[in-house]
Amino acid sequence: MNYLQHETSPYLLQHASNPVDWYAWRPEAFERARAEQKPILVSIGYSTCHWCHVMERESFENEDIAMFMNENFINIKVDREERPDVDAIYMEACQILTGGGGWPLNCFLTPDGKPFYAGTYFPPRPAFNRPSWLQLLQHISNIWETKRDVALDQAEKLLAHISRNDDIFIQKFSNLESLKLSGPETFKTSLLESIFYRMREQFDRVEGGFGGAPKFPSTMAIQYLLNYHFFTAHPEALEHALLSLDKMIGGGIYDQIGGGFARYATDRAWLVPHFEKMLYDNALLVIALSEAYKLTGKALYKETIEETLEYVRREMTHPDGGFYAAQDADSEGVEGKFYVWDKAEINAVLKEEAPLFCAFYGVTEEGNWEEKNILWRPSSFEAFASANDMELELLRQRLGVCREKLFEVRSKRIWPGLDNKILLSWNALMASAHAAAFTALGREDYRVAAVRNVEYLLSHYADETSATLKHSASQKEAFLEDYAFFIAALTDLYQITFNVRYLQIAGKYADVVLSYFYDRESGLFFYTDIRQSDIVLRKKDLYDNATPSGNSTMAHNLQRLGILLDRREWRATGSEMPLKMRESVERYPLSFERWATAMMNEVYPMHEIAVIGDNAEEKALAIQRMFLPNKVVAASRVPEESIPLLAEKSGNADALIYVCRDFACQRPVSDLSEFRQMVQPE
Numbered sequence: 001m002n003y004l005q006h007e008t009s010p011y012l013l014q015h016a017s018n019p020v021d022w023y024a025w026r027p028e029a030f031e032r033a034r035a036e037q038k039p040i041l042v043s044i045g046y047s048t049c050h051w052c053h054v055m056e057r058e059s060f061e062n063e064d065i066a067m068f069m070n071e072n073f074i075n076i077k078v079d080r081e082e083r084p085d086v087d088a089i090y091m092e093a094c095q096i097l098t099g100g101g102g103w104p105l106n107c108f109l110t111p112d113g114k115p116f117y118a119g120t121y122f123p124p125r126p127a128f129n130r131p132s133w134l135q136l137l138q139h140i141s142n143i144w145e146t147k148r149d150v151a152l153d154q155a156e157k158l159l160a161h162i163s164r165n166d167d168i169f170i171q172k173f174s175n176l177e178s179l180k181l182s183g184p185e186t187f188k189t190s191l192l193e194s195i196f197y198r199m200r201e202q203f204d205r206v207e208g209g210f211g212g213a214p215k216f217p218s219t220m221a222i223q224y225l226l227n228y229h230f231f232t233a234h235p236e237a238l239e240h241a242l243l244s245l246d247k248m249i250g251g252g253i254y255d256q257i258g259g260g261f262a263r264y265a266t267d268r269a270w271l272v273p274h275f276e277k278m279l280y281d282n283a284l285l286v287i288a289l290s291e292a293y294k295l296t297g298k299a300l301y302k303e304t305i306e307e308t309l310e311y312v313r314r315e316m317t318h319p320d321g322g323f324y325a326a327q328d329a330d331s332e333g334v335e336g337k338f339y340v341w342d343k344a345e346i347n348a349v350l351k352e353e354a355p356l357f358c359a360f361y362g363v364t365e366e367g368n369w370e371e372k373n374i375l376w377r378p379s380s381f382e383a384f385a386s387a388n389d390m391e392l393e394l395l396r397q398r399l400g401v402c403r404e405k406l407f408e409v410r411s412k413r414i415w416p417g418l419d420n421k422i423l424l425s426w427n428a429l430m431a432s433a434h435a436a437a438f439t440a441l442g443r444e445d446y447r448v449a450a451v452r453n454v455e456y457l458l459s460h461y462a463d464e465t466s467a468t469l470k471h472s473a474s475q476k477e478a479f480l481e482d483y484a485f486f487i488a489a490l491t492d493l494y495q496i497t498f499n500v501r502y503l504q505i506a507g508k509y510a511d512v513v514l515s516y517f518y519d520r521e522s523g524l525f526f527y528t529d530i531r532q533s534d535i536v537l538r539k540k541d542l543y544d545n546a547t548p549s550g551n552s553t554m555a556h557n558l559q560r561l562g563i564l565l566d567r568r569e570w571r572a573t574g575s576e577m578p579l580k581m582r583e584s585v586e587r588y589p590l591s592f593e594r595w596a597t598a599m600m601n602e603v604y605p606m607h608e609i610a611v612i613g614d615n616a617e618e619k620a621l622a623i624q625r626m627f628l629p630n631k632v633v634a635a636s637r638v639p640e641e642s643i644p645l646l647a648e649k650s651g652n653a654d655a656l657i658y659v660c661r662d663f664a665c666q667r668p669v670s671d672l673s674e675f676r677q678m679v680q681p682e
Helices: 010-014 027-036 050-060 063-072 084-098 133-146 148-165 176-186 189-200 219-232 235-250 279-296 299-315 343-360 381-387 392-410 424-441 444-461 480-497 500-516 550-564 568-580 582-587 593-603 616-624 672-678
Strands: 040-045 074-079 105-109 115-119 607-612 631-636 656-661
Touching: 010 050, 010 074, 027 040, 027 074, 040 084, 050 063, 050 133, 063 133, 084 105, 084 115, 084 148, 115 133, 115 148, 133 148, 189 219, 189 235, 189 582, 189 593, 219 235, 219 279, 219 593, 235 279, 235 299, 279 299, 279 424, 299 424, 299 444, 343 392, 381 392, 424 444, 424 480, 444 480, 480 500, 480 550, 480 616, 480 631, 500 550, 500 568, 550 568, 550 593, 550 631, 568 582, 568 593, 582 593, 607 616, 616 631, 616 672, 656 672
Parallel strands: 040 074, 607 631
Antiparallel strands: 040 105, 105 115, 607 656
């Protein structure tokens, strides 16, 4: 019997009609495996995964293959976005065994959940130097029946290896006191310089970004470059950050008709996207673009922020204010079909305006991808207008009308699948993105969307009786990234609303993380709550990959909340965590990008900014519109005793701005230009 019909995950429901007797990741599957002493096949993917769809069609819908699976294995299907903790363990097993990973991930376990073999996609017939899926199943079944001791021994060794791997990147100190004593001497500008030059080695100076194909947005590295330029005035850091953003916006990775970014580009030049759109990528890109706009005032960044958040509002927002997880790469079973164009179709829709549109967006008769056209911008609006002797605003207006017409036509196509899960962690990132966009552009609808989303999350994912959070509607236990990203969003929201409630809730959840996730031995956080019992080991989340790691985000949270709530022990922990990762970040900065920024906050300590007076909020938001990476901002009409930074300070009708370090404040000023001088890098 296939039990997935009872689930809510779109990915699991996609497999609910398979002839495979799928279980979800639930105790009854393991109970049956132990009772029957059968190996477990756990197959992991997500709803917008192209090769997951392919393997389902080829193998999981095949009656003969399903019969063999049902007879010889207990089969579990996992949505990696609902159970990233499960995915992390078995993906690491796959990487150790095969040297690579990806989805679909297929891992074979002992009845108690220990992995002994893993791989990714397997074809229905031998191909690509791989056995067929059925051949692999037969081989694993034979091993289990005839050489079970070998499988069990491999499982023990593999699990021990995975357990040790968490410690590889963590710097060892003889004791905590020596760590604390060495702290002030540890973070120097030379460390940040070393990180920059390591990143610089991977610059693609032609197409932007880092390295070759496939190419991911690397938004946190771009953020580091923007910040590094601010503190050092190094021109190359700014140049590469802006080149990377410009090239992405002009490439096929950006949806030139509907707005929003695809997950990554399969080529070096950002032309050919992997067409799925993920909530988290768009959140992180909006945050980076908001900071770039503050620094440069470049109209392209404002336009892209607005188009991306309009896409999120239009296609990725639940009526009550939550945000959906992702859109599929495929429609009608074909990757990218929804997004690409024939030149003849564009000619038919745009008529006399078609030559202009095709010239600007690189459309040709032969196409640029599989005989179709992915829209991109070979040159900027400004360069194209100049080369064609056109007025810039007229060009923008004409192309805007063309895009609207094509959007209307495209909307009549069969849409890609929507993964309508609402995940706490990704929603929190998008709430932070709306907050960042509000600080950059001042649009009130962005602040409203951020508040609405956080209130939605509080009402649906927060358990007030136990002070705990849920990861999603069907996954009770929240993970470290859920707490970390939500704490960050609450802190961001306080700094655009100055509603003390959000700061107090952030502090409450920081206490939960320190109580149930903190590992005193390493000084870092586990990915899972100590009270969670359905996985074989607790791992730490250290890498900044497609999303920031929970640990690097908690370091930022403790750095900020330690100031805003005057929790000195939190500030100490927020300083000690990057110390533990210092050597790894310096050596591999593109794997630990947000960690690098946490280290920057130690080299250039936070400006503690308090604004008090009748127009405090107005001035505080004016400060937020400035590019100033190392700051926290608190504001109130009158001294606020519940916010230590605002306590015992006087204000005026024209609000006073206090700039402090470690609660030692300079003379307050009321003029924003004076304030700007006070916070400029030395």
